[in-house]
Amino acid sequence: MPAPFSRRAALRRLGAFAASSPLYQLGGQQRPPGLRERVPALEEIESVLEFEPVARARISRTAYDYVAGGVDGEFTLRRNRQAFEWAELVPRALAPAAAPDLSAEIFGQKLPCPILVAPTAAHSQVHPEGEKATHQGAAAAGVLMAVSSNSSYPIQEVAAAAKGPVWFQLYARDTPEGTRDRVERALAAGCQAVLLTVDTQYMSHRERMLHDRHLNIPAAGVPVRTRSRRQAGAPPAPYRLQPQNPDLSWKTVEAIRAYTNVPFLLKGILTAEDARLAVEHGVSGVVVSNHGGRYLDYAPSTLEALPEIVQAVGGRIPVLIDGGFRRGSDVFKALALGARAVLVGRPPLWGLGAFGPEGVRRVLEVLQAELAMAMAATGCATIAAIDRSAVLVDFA
Amino acid sequence: MSRLPPLEELVNLFEVEEVARQRLAPELFESIAAGAGAGLTLGRNREAFDRITLRPRVLVDVRAMDLGTQLLGRKLETPILVAPTSRQTLLHPEGELATLRGAAAAKATVVLSSRPGIPLERIAAQARGAFWCQLEPETGAGEFRQLVRRATDAGAQALCLSAGWRGEKPAPPVDWTLVARVREWTPAPLWIKGILAPGEARTAVEKGAQGIIVSNYGGRLVDGAMAAIEALPAVVEAVGRHVPVLIDSGFRRGTDVLKALALGANGVMLGRPPLWGLAAYGAEGVQKVLELIQTELALAMGLCGKPNLAAIDRSLVKIHKR
Numbered sequence: 001m002p003a004p005f006s007r008r009a010a011l012r013r014l015g016a017f018a019a020s021s022p023l024y025q026l027g028g029q030q031r032p033p034g035l036r037e038r039v040p041a042l043e044e045i046e047s048v049l050e051f052e053p054v055a056r057a058r059i060s061r062t063a064y065d066y067v068a069g070g071v072d073g074e075f076t077l078r079r080n081r082q083a084f085e086w087a088e089l090v091p092r093a094l095a096p097a098a099a100p101d102l103s104a105e106i107f108g109q110k111l112p113c114p115i116l117v118a119p120t121a122a123h124s125q126v127h128p129e130g131e132k133a134t135h136q137g138a139a140a141a142g143v144l145m146a147v148s149s150n151s152s153y154p155i156q157e158v159a160a161a162a163k164g165p166v167w168f169q170l171y172a173r174d175t176p177e178g179t180r181d182r183v184e185r186a187l188a189a190g191c192q193a194v195l196l197t198v199d200t201q202y203m204s205h206r207e208r209m210l211h212d213r214h215l216n217i218p219a220a221g222v223p224v225r226t227r228s229r230r231q232a233g234a235p236p237a238p239y240r241l242q243p244q245n246p247d248l249s250w251k252t253v254e255a256i257r258a259y260t261n262v263p264f265l266l267k268g269i270l271t272a273e274d275a276r277l278a279v280e281h282g283v284s285g286v287v288v289s290n291h292g293g294r295y296l297d298y299a300p301s302t303l304e305a306l307p308e309i310v311q312a313v314g315g316r317i318p319v320l321i322d323g324g325f326r327r328g329s330d331v332f333k334a335l336a337l338g339a340r341a342v343l344v345g346r347p348p349l350w351g352l353g354a355f356g357p358e359g360v361r362r363v364l365e366v367l368q369a370e371l372a373m374a375m376a377a378t379g380c381a382t383i384a385a386i387d388r389s390a391v392l393v394d395f396a
Numbered sequence: 397m398s399r400l401p402p403l404e405e406l407v408n409l410f411e412v413e414e415v416a417r418q419r420l421a422p423e424l425f426e427s428i429a430a431g432a433g434a435g436l437t438l439g440r441n442r443e444a445f446d447r448i449t450l451r452p453r454v455l456v457d458v459r460a461m462d463l464g465t466q467l468l469g470r471k472l473e474t475p476i477l478v479a480p481t482s483r484q485t486l487l488h489p490e491g492e493l494a495t496l497r498g499a500a501a502a503k504a505t506v507v508l509s510s511r512p513g514i515p516l517e518r519i520a521a522q523a524r525g526a527f528w529c530q531l532e533p534e535t536g537a538g539e540f541r542q543l544v545r546r547a548t549d550a551g552a553q554a555l556c557l558s559a560g561w562r563g564e565k566p567a568p569p570v571d572w573t574l575v576a577r578v579r580e581w582t583p584a585p586l587w588i589k590g591i592l593a594p595g596e597a598r599t600a601v602e603k604g605a606q607g608i609i610v611s612n613y614g615g616r617l618v619d620g621a622m623a624a625i626e627a628l629p630a631v632v633e634a635v636g637r638h639v640p641v642l643i644d645s646g647f648r649r650g651t652d653v654l655k656a657l658a659l660g661a662n663g664v665m666l667g668r669p670p671l672w673g674l675a676a677y678g679a680e681g682v683q684k685v686l687e688l689i690q691t692e693l694a695l696a697m698g699l700c701g702k703p704n705l706a707a708i709d710r711s712l713v714k715i716h717k718r
């Protein structure tokens with residue numbers, strides 16, 4: 001007897017179909033539902049990518065473009081997704097893992113899964129409660145949240161909004177004292193680690209946002225702070241550049257590390273050379289990141305860069321990664337290539353924009369459930385059991 | 397005709413191309429855009445950049461950005477030049493005069509075509525910025541010498557002999573006896589343009605070229621030729637560190653330029669993009685095109701931890717198989 005037809009099953013098939021279209025997978029180009037299409041309800045959504053068009057329908061165009069966009073022609077933005085197609089899982093049909101255990105550990109901290117919320121700025125552009133709502137959703141899914149220096153609410157309010165663990169993403173300020181003050185506030189708010197972002201020397205050309213500006217579309221919510229270092233009266237930077245952190249150096253890293261008594265990571269490492277230097281300078285960990293394709297176009301996809309960094313670090317410090325992770329199997333691939341944990345940037349924002357804290361929670365639960373399925377199929381009962389033999393890789 | 401967008405709305409070179417496409421008569425736009433044959437090389441010139449990624453280094457102080465460089469003893473503000481293209485008066489009434497004015501405003505050197513729309517002497521009389529002159533392979537010594545002299549008298553800082561090129565038609569072979577005598581006739585250094593094969597680069601240097609320009613003429617000469625950027629590494633290797641190498645064909649982004657510099661080029665020339673700017677906006681369009689790509693280059697360098705050209709080397713790029 002055929003299975004009884006259910007609307008739910010039909011929607012699931014539709015979702016699977018949409019999610020398998022190449023455009024859909026690359027992400028970032030999501031059309032909002034048209035006038036005659038209905039926006040799906042939260043419980044109808046089965047995969048992370050399905051959140052994007054819903055969020056797009058519910059937030060302002062400028063907010064959407066701000067979240068979705070990459071730099072220049074968005075090569076790196078696309079490449080981050082493409083690289084997952086060059087890594088394949090190796091299933092174990094004879095020895096699947098029945099109920100895989102996703103729990104992970106980092107810097108002595110126990111986590112229910114090796115998935116974290118990446119630091120992203122200005123959440124109130126997509127939801128009035130901003131990062132407070134994101135933290136609530138993440139905490140409900142048991143996921144650690146890294147809070148941006150450019151959050152819409154002060155770090156102490158974000159940290160206090162839920163019980164879940166938080167890390168702090170640091171943008172160095174104009175003066176060493178300013179930077180130290182920012183770190184101390186974060187530590188006082190209970191942040192358990194600090195990530196210094198090192199890949200934003202100059203503001204990049206987000207062409208979608210430049211167009212929005214020229215079209216005079218009003219920005220909704222809190223404006224994005226562009227932190228130009230230009231002092232009043234100073235000559236403009238040459239070549240029309242907009243400085244952000246052009247002065248960051250390994251000296252800055254040493255200075256911050258000296259007063260930061262929680263694990264201190266560098267975010268934005270893409271080469272073996274810099275990974276080695278990071279270890280030599282005593283940092284606690286690195287995040288392989290190209291800032292979600294938002295700063296240097298033609299930076300490598302992070303998945304492609306991961307192996308050389310894992311090899312250079314040689315197990316001395318944990319290597320984390322972000323950039324384009326949208327599926328549990330994506331997370332699995334990075335873990336197999338040696339990452340300790342994976343951060344997701346845009347997906348929680350889609351969840352937040354589409355359904356508020358509940359959406360954030362659901363996005364993170366879907367990823368965990370998919371990771372569990374990948375582990376089951378490959379016979380990995382624990383996170384530690386995921387190793388290089390679990391994937392076949394043929395990078396370009 | 398659609399509205400002419402204000403220049404400050406344009407954010408990259410492809411958008412300037414789009415405006416030119418809308419403003420120009422289709423045949424005229426196509427005369428700039430076209431490649432030879434089926435356009436294979438035209439396409440490859442762009443696709444090849446998608447197989448090269450950058451390896452950015454971080455935590456390098458990049459406050460003091462400097463794109464300046466030296467080419468055969470001359471200081472250039474940036475490594476981006478305007479390539480020779482003929483008859484610019486077809487695109488804009490001021491033609492080469494506007495191109496030179498726009499380039500001078502962007503502090504860029506222009507290579508004037510051997511077939512300008514305005515007589516060389518008139519251009520030179522009004523030129524504020526630096527320019528070089530292109531030569532075509534000639535058969536007669538008298539003619540060739542005459543061209544060299546005119547260019548020198550006009551104030552050309554360098555000469556650029558376009559090998560294989562004669563107004564888009566295959567040219568006679570380069571007469572090396574003439575090349576050997578150029579130094580008797582002028583103090584301006586001689587570059588040979590249109591080289592893709594490392595052996596030819598070596599020959600050109602042996603026969604008296606002081607610099608090499610890797611080029612497939614924007615895919616307009618031989619369809620099926622390799623992408624210029626793919627030819628670059630072997631040419632650089634063949635001529636060694638002491639012979640400067642420039643490149644053109646398909647450069648549209650600051651990251652394209654950065655990749656060429658990392659693969660050993662000393663500079664990059666732009667052919668079509670300044671023409672798009674010229675056709676749509678005159679001198680200001682040329683300036684805009686140059687400033688856009690200069691800014692993109694500076695930005696990419698800053699984000700790669702390279703505050704100046706000397707800091708750029710081969711380790712900055714990775715070449716992929718697909």
Ligand SMILES: Cc1cc2nc3c(=O)[nH]c(=O)nc-3n(C[C@H](O)[C@H](O)[C@H](O)COP(=O)(O)O)c2cc1C
Binds near residue numbers: 197293
């Ligand atoms: C809207 C948005 C804002 C971001 N803001 C920050 C930020 O303030 N600090 C930071 O270190 N990274 C920031 N990032 C980069 C993320 O931390 C992360 O590296 C990236 O989003 C991961 O790629 P994914 O979005 O494909 O998951 C931002 C990314 C996005 C999409």
